[in-house]
Amino acid sequence: xxxxxxxxxxxxxxxxxxxxxxxxxxxxxxxxxxxxxxxxxxxxxxxxxxxxxxxxxxxxxxxxxxxxxxxxxxxxxxxxxxxxxxxxxxxxxxxxxxxxxxxxxxxxxxxxxxxxxxxxxxxxxxxxxxxxxxxxxxxxxxxxxxxxxxxxxxxxxxxxxxxxxxxxxxxxxxxxxxxxxxxxxxxxxxxxxxxxxxxxxxxxxxxxxxxxxxxxxxxxxxxxxxxxxxxxxxxxxxxxxxxxxxxxxxxxxxxxxxxxxxxxxxxxxxxxxxxxxxxxxxxxxxxxxxxxxxxxxxxxxxxxxxxxxxxxxxxxxxxxxxxxxxxxxxxxxxxxxxxxxxxxxxxxxxxxxxxxxxxxxxxxxxxxxxxxxxxxxxxxxxxxxxxxxxxxxxxxxxxxxxxxxxxxxxxxxxxxxxxxxxxxxxxxxxxxxxxxxxxxxxxxxxxxxxxxxxxxxxxxxxxxxxxxxxxxxxxxxxxx
Amino acid sequence: xxxxxxxxxxxxxxxxxxxxxxxxxxxxxxxxxxxxxxxxxxxxxxxxxxxxxxxxxxxxxxxxxxxxxxxxxxxxxxxxxxxxxxxxxxxxxxxxxxxxxxxxxxxxxxxxxxxxxxxxxxxxxxxxxxxxxxxxxxxxxxxxxxxxxxxxxxxxxxxxxxxxxxxxxxxxxxxxxxxxxxxxxxxxxxxxxxxxxxxxxxxxxxxxxxxxxxxxxxxxxxxxxxxxxxxxxxxxxxxxxxxxxxxxxxxxxxxxxxxxxxxxxxxxxxxxxxxxxxxxxxxxxxxxxxxxxxxxxxxxxxxxxxxxxxxxxxxxxxxxxxxxxxxxxxxxxxxxxxxxxxxxxxxxxxxxxxxxxxxxxxxxxxxxxxxxxxxxxxxxxxxxxxxxxxxxxxxxxxxxxxxxxxxxxxxxxxxxxxxxxxxxxxxxxxxxxxxxxxxxxxxxxxxxxxxxxxxxxxxxxxxxxxxxxxxxxxxxxxxx
Numbered sequence: 001x002x003x004x005x006x007x008x009x010x011x012x013x014x015x016x017x018x019x020x021x022x023x024x025x026x027x028x029x030x031x032x033x034x035x036x037x038x039x040x041x042x043x044x045x046x047x048x049x050x051x052x053x054x055x056x057x058x059x060x061x062x063x064x065x066x067x068x069x070x071x072x073x074x075x076x077x078x079x080x081x082x083x084x085x086x087x088x089x090x091x092x093x094x095x096x097x098x099x100x101x102x103x104x105x106x107x108x109x110x111x112x113x114x115x116x117x118x119x120x121x122x123x124x125x126x127x128x129x130x131x132x133x134x135x136x137x138x139x140x141x142x143x144x145x146x147x148x149x150x151x152x153x154x155x156x157x158x159x160x161x162x163x164x165x166x167x168x169x170x171x172x173x174x175x176x177x178x179x180x181x182x183x184x185x186x187x188x189x190x191x192x193x194x195x196x197x198x199x200x201x202x203x204x205x206x207x208x209x210x211x212x213x214x215x216x217x218x219x220x221x222x223x224x225x226x227x228x229x230x231x232x233x234x235x236x237x238x239x240x241x242x243x244x245x246x247x248x249x250x251x252x253x254x255x256x257x258x259x260x261x262x263x264x265x266x267x268x269x270x271x272x273x274x275x276x277x278x279x280x281x282x283x284x285x286x287x288x289x290x291x292x293x294x295x296x297x298x299x300x301x302x303x304x305x306x307x308x309x310x311x312x313x314x315x316x317x318x319x320x321x322x323x324x325x326x327x328x329x330x331x332x333x334x335x336x337x338x339x340x341x342x343x344x345x346x347x348x349x350x351x352x353x354x355x356x357x358x359x360x361x362x363x364x365x366x367x368x369x370x371x372x373x374x375x376x377x378x379x380x381x382x383x384x385x386x387x388x389x390x391x392x393x394x395x396x397x398x399x400x401x402x403x404x405x406x407x408x409x410x411x412x413x414x415x416x417x418x419x420x421x422x423x424x425x426x427x428x429x430x431x432x433x434x435x436x437x438x439x440x441x442x443x444x445x446x447x448x449x450x451x452x453x454x455x456x457x458x459x460x461x462x463x464x465x466x467x468x469x470x471x472x473x474x475x476x477x478x479x480x
Numbered sequence: 481x482x483x484x485x486x487x488x489x490x491x492x493x494x495x496x497x498x499x500x501x502x503x504x505x506x507x508x509x510x511x512x513x514x515x516x517x518x519x520x521x522x523x524x525x526x527x528x529x530x531x532x533x534x535x536x537x538x539x540x541x542x543x544x545x546x547x548x549x550x551x552x553x554x555x556x557x558x559x560x561x562x563x564x565x566x567x568x569x570x571x572x573x574x575x576x577x578x579x580x581x582x583x584x585x586x587x588x589x590x591x592x593x594x595x596x597x598x599x600x601x602x603x604x605x606x607x608x609x610x611x612x613x614x615x616x617x618x619x620x621x622x623x624x625x626x627x628x629x630x631x632x633x634x635x636x637x638x639x640x641x642x643x644x645x646x647x648x649x650x651x652x653x654x655x656x657x658x659x660x661x662x663x664x665x666x667x668x669x670x671x672x673x674x675x676x677x678x679x680x681x682x683x684x685x686x687x688x689x690x691x692x693x694x695x696x697x698x699x700x701x702x703x704x705x706x707x708x709x710x711x712x713x714x715x716x717x718x719x720x721x722x723x724x725x726x727x728x729x730x731x732x733x734x735x736x737x738x739x740x741x742x743x744x745x746x747x748x749x750x751x752x753x754x755x756x757x758x759x760x761x762x763x764x765x766x767x768x769x770x771x772x773x774x775x776x777x778x779x780x781x782x783x784x785x786x787x788x789x790x791x792x793x794x795x796x797x798x799x800x801x802x803x804x805x806x807x808x809x810x811x812x813x814x815x816x817x818x819x820x821x822x823x824x825x826x827x828x829x830x831x832x833x834x835x836x837x838x839x840x841x842x843x844x845x846x847x848x849x850x851x852x853x854x855x856x857x858x859x860x861x862x863x864x865x866x867x868x869x870x871x872x873x874x875x876x877x878x879x880x881x882x883x884x885x886x887x888x889x890x891x892x893x894x895x896x897x898x899x900x901x902x903x904x905x906x907x908x909x910x911x912x913x914x915x916x917x918x919x920x921x922x923x924x925x926x927x928x929x930x931x932x933x934x935x936x937x938x939x940x941x942x943x944x945x946x947x948x949x950x951x952x953x954x955x956x957x958x959x960x
Contacts, residue, residue, distance in 0.1 A: 086712065090712070096820065103600055106599040108695065109595055110594055111593055114588070115587060115590040118588050118697065119585065119598065120585035136590070137590040215588065217599075222907070223906065224841055225906060226848060227570075227951075228904050229952075229953060232566065232570070287772045287775075289769065289772070290769070292768065295767075295787070303783055305786070306779075306783050306785070359704060368706060379677070379678060389678045405886070405888050406885070408786075411788070427681070430679070471710070472708065
């Protein structure tokens with residue numbers, strides 16, 4: 001009974017609606033769905049937040065933590081202006097390289113008769129690909145017309161059947177018209193997109209229109225990448241390489257080697273050496289690389305890591321000492337059970353020295369604000385209460401070779417630098433630290449020139465500030 | 481006049497609609513927009529393609545080009561099974577690391593009263609962020625109830641005013657209810673998302689519901705990365721480093737150095753040397769690195785590139801010769817005007833040797849199919865008709881240091897390897913080649929052991945096939 005009444009009312013409404021459609025098309029086609037929104041203005045108000053923001057606002061100036069170093073003070077005032085121009089230009093290039101329309105804010109508008117993909121539609125460069133899920137669901141009309149428009153490619157569909165029209169086949173704007181909604185939707189189901197330029201990773205925005213409705217959706221243009229995998233083989237020696245850097249400390253590095261061989265007889269060891277007068281370092285599975293004198297600390301690290309052929313490498317300083325606690329198998333196990341991890345640190349003697357990095361993007365001119373904070377773990381690693389996620393760790397860590405090489409140890413850092421690897425890697429390295437793996441530290445020091453070089457002077461500090469200012473586009477930096 | 485009529489009709493329809501709402505809410509609330517879709521079933525059919533595909537189908541087996549090498553034949557049958565298992569495990573890890581819900585196919589459904597962001601909503605890990613543009617636009621009801629649900633974080637909004645209810649504040653499912661649509665939309669405008677786990681780059685899917693409507697939209701969870709920029713300074717020597725690798729060919733490498741100094745007196749040159757018996761290579765701005773004997777071709781390239789501190793490096797072979805055509809300034813200019821480029825090759829004597837790589841992802845077990853094809857340029861570089869986009873170039877190229885280091889020269893490749901750099905870099909390197917920059921080739925060869933080592937044996941070929949099979953997860957490979 002209720003149903004019957006319902007159907008009559010519906011019929012009334014349908015015809016009513018058609019009348020409205022008729023009128024409002026005269027009245028400039030200000031047409032929403034079944035009933036013009038105007039009609040309901042009185043019955044439900046729009047929200048205050050419409051229209052939604054069309055894009056993410058650029059970040060404003062960030063606030064420097066108290067006690068932070070203002071990095072521009074590290075430059076002579078005379079150089080500053082020219083330097084700022086160079087930095088600004090590099091930042092613009094960086095943005096061109098890292099941003100695309102794929103990061104603009106887009107919205108699905110309410111009460112739209114259009115259906116379209118909002119995520120996951122990916123095409124190879126210059127390869128025709130059907131756009132999935134395009135459809136129109138509108139109330140009855142004498143004829144339906146939808147159009148699609150793109151800017152970095154062309155659109156096409158099949159030849160229409162009787163009573164349907166397609167305009168702009170093979171062009172950047174495609175219009176499909178039909179008196180049958182079904183025929184229209186069949187043509188929409190066959191619309192394909194072809195990017196007209198070769199690019200390894202960019203995007204396009206498609207505008208999908210019907211009467212006064214417009215939807216904009218993203219198209220990801222991406223050249224597929226073959227995976228780059230490491231064969232771990234079957235034993236620990238095919239999985240991990242030990243890497244270190246030495247300078248004027250043959251006594252220490254040889255003691256390190258002896259301690260390694262106590263526990264890992266056949267593991268490959270790579271030594272980067274930039275001493276002034278070099279001594280041969282020999283032994284099975286020991287690779288000694290000789291650099292120009294005093295090439296520097298990070299240059300040596302980067303060299304050693306560039307020679308690793310195993311999936312993981314273990315970083316140790318040349319005056320460390322392997323102990324029973326130096327359990328590489330355990331570290332590999334943790335990394336393998338958490339494949340998202342890139343770096344896993346342990347304890348040096350009793351110290352874990354983890355740190356977190358708080359980074360705030362600043363405005364384009366001034367730059368960002370960074371605070372390197374001792375401690376500050378995020379939360380423990382699933383399944384490993386002894387391990388926590390952090391931003392950076394001490395000089396004893398296991399790392400995925402591919403991930404560490406992608407970030408790199410900046411060879412510009414000659415005498416100081418440790419946090420810099422984790423600063424450059426912030427956002428691209430997943431880092432954790434564990435309390436149940438450790439390495440020892442050799443007692444006593446060789447009586448040589450080492451100290452004179454090891455301890456950074458004021459000029460090194462200034463150089464590092466200058467580097468952070470330009471390279472990481474920072475305004476200020478606090479080590480605390 | 482027309483308008484007046486319109487308004488009367490509208491009033492009719494409004495009341496009619498309300499009646500329908502009343503009935504259909506009795507009838508189980510199968511309610512779409514203003515009028516139940518049921519009502520229109522007769523008047524417009526659904527398309528055949530609904531519901532749209534919920535996700536991208538995994539790639540099927542790819543087809544090997546005729547004449548391609550079947551890489552599994554490079555292994556003893558006995559090893560094959562175990563090898564396949566190891567490769568499969570690494571592929572799964574690779575997918576965990578590179579894929580997330582952010583690549584699943586999502587659709588905006590038609591005639592939904594929900595408004596929501598479909599792209600560009602990005603949050604920092606564990607940091608509350610307002611979800612922009614959430615709104616409901618539905619016809620009048622006695623009360624409105626919407627809910628939002630996420631899986632990797634929690635949702636919250638402000639304390640509701642009179643007549644509005646909020647359930648699940650600070651939980652993963654938030655329900656907002658109000659008799660006023662405006663009040664509801666104000667609460668929606670203040671809904672924020674906070675991820676509960678730390679991750680540098682992943683995503684969540686939010687489900688937004690109203691009655692029988694559901695919309696699913698993506699949330700990008702990303703730790704912001706500080707940029708890593710190079711200060712180019714003001715002259716060519718602060719912009720480019722020349723890199724090469726030598727082995728038993730001091731005569732050639734010294735001739736190369738002399739030719740470099742004719743044109744670039746003060747440019748830094750980095751030489752990686754893995755000769756058996758090493759001779760000193762000296763000179764200003766000349767850095768000589770000594771590797772363990774016969775460490776290999778790509779190991780040397782990777783070493784040299786790991787030491788570069790300039791934005792660009794120029795790769796040359798040790799038996800090349802600089803000429804007037806070796807115009808590094810021009811190459812830098814082209815790269816700077818096309819910041820998306822990563823590698824720019826030129827001519828060696830008269831040859832450009834460009835190639836394109838056709839790569840088809842295969843199924844998970846068998847792997848992909850690759851065809852390295854001589855020639856095959858995509859299209860010319862905007863503004864440079866003498867330059868074209870390709871997949872790979874000859875041994876004379878200028879590269880962005882950061883981009884090349886990210887891909888790396890696989891040190892496993894000892895005696896052969898050139899295309900491998902571009903195969904590993906497919907999809908992450910934008911490569912072009914130009915006909916108007918060139919380098920010479922030294923005439924005559926030193927009479928030494930070089931040839932014996934330089935020319936790969938069968939074992940090297942087999943090793944390379946084994947590497948391609950595992951590392952790039954390939955089924956077959958054709959060099960043509």
